Amino acid sequence: MVLTHAVISSPVGDLTVVRSAVGVCGLYMQATKRPLTPERLGERDSAAADGVADQLAEYFNGERREFDVPLDLTGTPFQRRVWGALLRIPYADRVSYRQIAVELGIPNAVRALGAANGSNPVSIIVPCHRVVASNGALTGYAGGMERKKFLLDMEARVAGT
Numbered sequence: 001m002v003l004t005h006a007v008i009s010s011p012v013g014d015l016t017v018v019r020s021a022v023g024v025c026g027l028y029m030q031a032t033k034r035p036l037t038p039e040r041l042g043e044r045d046s047a048a049a050d051g052v053a054d055q056l057a058e059y060f061n062g063e064r065r066e067f068d069v070p071l072d073l074t075g076t077p078f079q080r081r082v083w084g085a086l087l088r089i090p091y092a093d094r095v096s097y098r099q100i101a102v103e104l105g106i107p108n109a110v111r112a113l114g115a116a117n118g119s120n121p122v123s124i125i126v127p128c129h130r131v132v133a134s135n136g137a138l139t140g141y142a143g144g145m146e147r148k149k150f151l152l153d154m155e156a157r158v159a160g161t
Helices: 052-060 077-087 097-103 110-118 145-159
Strands: 004-008 015-019 024-029
Touching (some): 015 052
16 A cells, blocks of 8 residues: 655644545554554655645634545454444544443443554544543543643534533
């Protein structure tokens, strides 16, 4: 698979957009669990950010609540199922890991669901930041807790909630 990447600025710091021929397959914040190796990034090409940069700017300006860039989510069938559930979380909503597990019909798989959530390669667009603990507490986020809080607070402010 041929990959290209571009780095764009955002209110949460630089974001690295990775794109395949099919669509966006990575959107990484500066703080990431796994290093961004050349194999995961491909060649640097500003065209990798085409469409994505504009939609992210609209999102951060409070003008966009849903993204419509093509995605190329590569993972296990279970991970893709979890990421599909993340894509259904409405803007500014917060859901618990348990709620998603119940929705997917696997109520005892909360830990596995959490691991799949943490492996989400396309942050913000696939809104893993909207998943919280059952008691509403903010829990781990690959981009860092301060970024998760920023995203949730921004969405709540824009939505008026």
